[in-house]
Amino acid sequence: MTTTRAARKTSFTSKASNYLDERTSISGAVSFLGRKIFPDHWSFMLGEVALYSFIAILISGVFLTFFFDPSMTHVTYEGSYVPLKGIGMSVAYHTALDISFEIRGGLLMRQVHHWAALLFVASIGLHMLRVFFTGAFRKPREINWVIGFLLFVLAMAEGFTGYSLPDDVLSGNGLAIINGMVKGIPIVGTWISYFLFGGLFPGTEIIPRLYSLHIMLLPAILIVVLGIHLVLIVVNKHTQFAGPGKTNKNVVGSPIMPTFAAKAGGFFFLVFGTIMLIASIFTINPIWNYGPYDPSPVSAGTQPDWYIGFADGALRLVPPGWETEWFGLTFTWAIIIPIIVMVGFLMLVAFYPFIEQWITGDKREHHLSDRPRNNPTRTAIGAAGVVFYAVMWAAASSDLMATHFHVNVFHVIYVLQAALIFGPIITYFITKRVALALQKKDREIVLHGYESGRIVRRPGGEYIEVHEPLDEYERYRLVTFETYEPTKERPNAQGRISAGVKIRGALSRWFFEDRITPVTQSELEASKHDH
Amino acid sequence: MAKRKTSGRRHPLASAALLILGLVVVGGIYTAVDQAADAQSPSHSEAALTAADGEALYMANCATCHGVDAVGTEYGPTLVGVGPASVNFQVMTGRMPMAFQGPQADQREVMFTQEQSDAIGEYLQTFGPGPERPDQEWLDTSATGVDVANGAELFRINCAMCHNVAGSGGALTEGKFAPNLHNIDADHIYEAMLTGPQNMPVFNDNNISPEEKRDVIAYLHYLDENPSAGGFSLGSLGPVSEGLFVWIFGLGSIVALTVWLTSRPN
Numbered sequence: 001m002t003t004t005r006a007a008r009k010t011s012f013t014s015k016a017s018n019y020l021d022e023r024t025s026i027s028g029a030v031s032f033l034g035r036k037i038f039p040d041h042w043s044f045m046l047g048e049v050a051l052y053s054f055i056a057i058l059i060s061g062v063f064l065t066f067f068f069d070p071s072m073t074h075v076t077y078e079g080s081y082v083p084l085k086g087i088g089m090s091v092a093y094h095t096a097l098d099i100s101f102e103i104r105g106g107l108l109m110r111q112v113h114h115w116a117a118l119l120f121v122a123s124i125g126l127h128m129l130r131v132f133f134t135g136a137f138r139k140p141r142e143i144n145w146v147i148g149f150l151l152f153v154l155a156m157a158e159g160f161t162g163y164s165l166p167d168d169v170l171s172g173n174g175l176a177i178i179n180g181m182v183k184g185i186p187i188v189g190t191w192i193s194y195f196l197f198g199g200l201f202p203g204t205e206i207i208p209r210l211y212s213l214h215i216m217l218l219p220a221i222l223i224v225v226l227g228i229h230l231v232l233i234v235v236n237k238h239t240q241f242a243g244p245g246k247t248n249k250n251v252v253g254s255p256i257m258p259t260f261a262a263k264a265g266g267f268f269f270l271v272f273g274t275i276m277l278i279a280s281i282f283t284i285n286p287i288w289n290y291g292p293y294d295p296s297p298v299s300a301g302t303q304p305d306w307y308i309g310f311a312d313g314a315l316r317l318v319p320p321g322w323e324t325e326w327f328g329l330t331f332t333w334a335i336i337i338p339i340i341v342m343v344g345f346l347m348l349v350a351f352y353p354f355i356e357q358w359i360t361g362d363k364r365e366h367h368l369s370d371r372p373r374n375n376p377t378r379t380a381i382g383a384a385g386v387v388f389y390a391v392m393w394a395a396a397s398s399d400l401m402a403t404h405f406h407v408n409v410f411h412v413i414y415v416l417q418a419a420l421i422f423g424p425i426i427t428y429f430i431t432k433r434v435a436l437a438l439q440k441k442d443r444e445i446v447l448h449g450y451e452s453g454r455i456v457r458r459p460g461g462e463y464i465e466v467h468e469p470l471d472e473y474e475r476y477r478l479v480t481f482e483t484y485e486p487t488k489e490r491p492n493a494q495g496r497i498s499a500g501v502k503i504r505g506a507l508s509r510w511f512f513e514d515r516i517t518p519v520t521q522s523e524l525e526a527s528k529h530d531h
Numbered sequence: 532m533a534k535r536k537t538s539g540r541r542h543p544l545a546s547a548a549l550l551i552l553g554l555v556v557v558g559g560i561y562t563a564v565d566q567a568a569d570a571q572s573p574s575h576s577e578a579a580l581t582a583a584d585g586e587a588l589y590m591a592n593c594a595t596c597h598g599v600d601a602v603g604t605e606y607g608p609t610l611v612g613v614g615p616a617s618v619n620f621q622v623m624t625g626r627m628p629m630a631f632q633g634p635q636a637d638q639r640e641v642m643f644t645q646e647q648s649d650a651i652g653e654y655l656q657t658f659g660p661g662p663e664r665p666d667q668e669w670l671d672t673s674a675t676g677v678d679v680a681n682g683a684e685l686f687r688i689n690c691a692m693c694h695n696v697a698g699s700g701g702a703l704t705e706g707k708f709a710p711n712l713h714n715i716d717a718d719h720i721y722e723a724m725l726t727g728p729q730n731m732p733v734f735n736d737n738n739i740s741p742e743e744k745r746d747v748i749a750y751l752h753y754l755d756e757n758p759s760a761g762g763f764s765l766g767s768l769g770p771v772s773e774g775l776f777v778w779i780f781g782l783g784s785i786v787a788l789t790v791w792l793t794s795r796p797n
Binding site: 040041042043045046049082083084085086087100101107111115118119122123126169170263266267270271274275278280281282283284285286288289290291294296297298299300301302303304305306309396397398399400402403406407408409410411 | 634678679680682683684687688691692693694695696697699700701702703704705706708709750753759760761762763764765767768769770771773774775776777778780781782784785786788789790792793795
């Protein structure tokens with residue numbers, strides 16, 4: 001006993017940590033952070049995937065900056081890719097090609113960077129869906145939802161600026177579309193375009209400018225916002241699904257030290273390994289195929305990366321001829337309306353927690369995740385939003401759907417136009433009904449047990465199926481959810497019911513009119529006497 | 532448990548095995564018969580055929596739509612002045628005789644031998660001359676002076692908007708499409724540029740010279756012979772296939788990993 005004690009006192013670790021603690025008082029923070037609890041559910045790890053792919057992006061991105069030069073100086077290609085030998089191009093494209101063909105490990109790093117970027121935004125998207133459908137954005141986490149939304153937008157901005165850097169035909173086409181969209185904004189559009197491109201499109205200014213944004217400004221903002229996001233996760237604590245011993249007042253799971261840290265460390269390497277594996281087997285953005293940017297060629301199948309696809313799709317879905325001329329100014333509705341729709345959709349996503357809070361009037365803190373079925377209207381709204389986004393997204397690949405399924409590209413667009421309007425509505429009703437039906441099923445199981453498949457013949461000749469009662473753990477999971485009632489439209493001090501209150505009442509009825517309440521104790525007792 | 536009793540019970544996979552066996556046998560017989568039937572039909576390529584043979588072939592296979600005088604009907608365009616280059620492309624890539632009327636003639640199996648096709652081309656020259664099939668000189672991409680990079684640039688400027696920069700094909704209006712250009716014979720590429728089949732514009736020799744056409748062919752063959760430097764190309768279709776891949780296989784495998792990590796042994 002005494003020997004181990006003595007050993008501990010003099011061990012290097014303990015001396016080093018003591019040294020640090022005496023100078024920084026860090027032990028408080030470490031023991032506080034070390035006790036942060038992570039609940040064990042696979043869907044709670046999606047945000048981590050985003051974090052780890054971001055680290056992969058940072059590492060590979062730093063490697064790429066060593067060799068990439070965003071200069072627009074004109075040079076002749078002298079590298080090893082035969083179909084470009086002797087072709088004039090910018091230094092930016094030349095160095096991007098050199099990374100791919102001349103620099104050891106360069107192509108792998110470029111592919112890691114790009115695949116990790118796609119995975120980064122995809123995992124953010126899935127993470128947002130998880131948070132939305134479990135209601136984890138409710139108080140006190142509304143601010144963190146907005147911050148997470150900002151991260152999503154920043155990730156898209158990072159992706160787009162990076163997509164444009166190699167200065168090949170594909171990235172230049174992407175910029176041409178952005179230029180067109182900017183110029184489509186009435187009155188100020190042309191001016192903004194000249195400001196952005198430093199003169200007439202494409203010019204020689206845009207690539208160096210995007211490079212500064214891509215490697216300096218945007219990552220800096222992203223890291224700061226990411227830091228706030230993580231701090232708020234610690235401050236707000238994790239949500240968890242209800243279960244025996246898992247209440248609104250505690251968090252059940254593994255603490256960071258030592259369990260979760262080990263697990264997360266391992267998970268980081270799994271994510272990193274998956275990215276490396278994909279990057280070493282599958283080509284991404286073969287810039288050598290596209291050739292140096294030149295405003296005249298456009299390739300068939302020119303699409304943005306998937307996360308900008310919804311914007312491309314929104315433009316493709318506009319019917320022809322949406323343009324008017326007023327007072328000598330052209331208003332290109334074919335561009336203005338998609339921009340309004342996209343911005344409006346993103347704003348709805350960003351402010352949804354506040355909208356829902358206003359409708360429900362619920363200012364309480366929530367630390368239990370909803371099962372999606374237990375809030376049918378929210379789930380239905382979310383599903384409708386997913387379909388709306390997915391239709392725009394699909395529209396970006398209308399030409400590929402046409403060639404690969406051998407259909408008329410116009411028909412693809414007509415179908416998607418209809419789906420953009422009717423798809424979300426149909427999805428809303430179907431999802432809501434499905435959620436309510438699942439709730440009814442849960443209720444049925446709690447009250448009458450689950451079907452055992454055992455048929456028994458009674459002495460009187462009657463056949464019945466034996467229902468086995470649930471164990472109490474499972475029952476707890478099925479009955480522990482909150483239910484809301486529509487808010488009452490109460491008159492204010494002047495005795496009037498204001499329009500705002502009326503709207504809110506109507507919205508609240510729409511939210512909670514047809515609800516299934518959880519099984520109460522007395523109902524449960526009553527059901528037991530039935531058998 | 533000394534000996535297994537040979538009861539009447541079959542192995543659970545017995546019916547599946549029987550089904551597979553049956554399918555293999557039927558498929559095998561079908562393939563054998565089909566090949567035998569194929570081998571019998573067009574094997575009489577003894578001597579070169581003449582325009583007279585071409586006329587017989589034309590009347591039997593083409594005249595229904597293109598008319599007996601090759602001036603066209605409501606079902607097909609005139610063939611006066613299209614020349615052997617066009618005939619060779621359409622017939623020897625399996626686009627003609629047309630499989631069915633549609634927005635665009637799709638490719639099917641080739642119905643004629645090279646001699647028969649040439650005979651039809653020769654016959655059509657009697658109505659009015661058109662471009663001849665290219666000299667071997669313009670198809671030899673190993674000749675000195677062939678510039679793959681020039682071909683790539685010409686391809687990007689003239690062809691990529693429909694055929695995609697990597698020649699993976701693309702959509703056109705009303706169900707028409709630009710086919711993919713992988714593994715196509717040099718003479719067919721040349722003839723397509725020369726005659727502008729279906730929706731394709733004509734790139735005549737003043738527009739793209741024979742030397743430049745040869746460069747384009749060299750570039751397309753370079754793409755065929757050199758697989759993508761970065762690994763599997765996912766069809767060279769651009770960001771759409773990459774996005775699909777990352778959602779289905781990238782994020783799919785990551786989600787599988789998260790489920791695995793949080794599962795508890797029961």
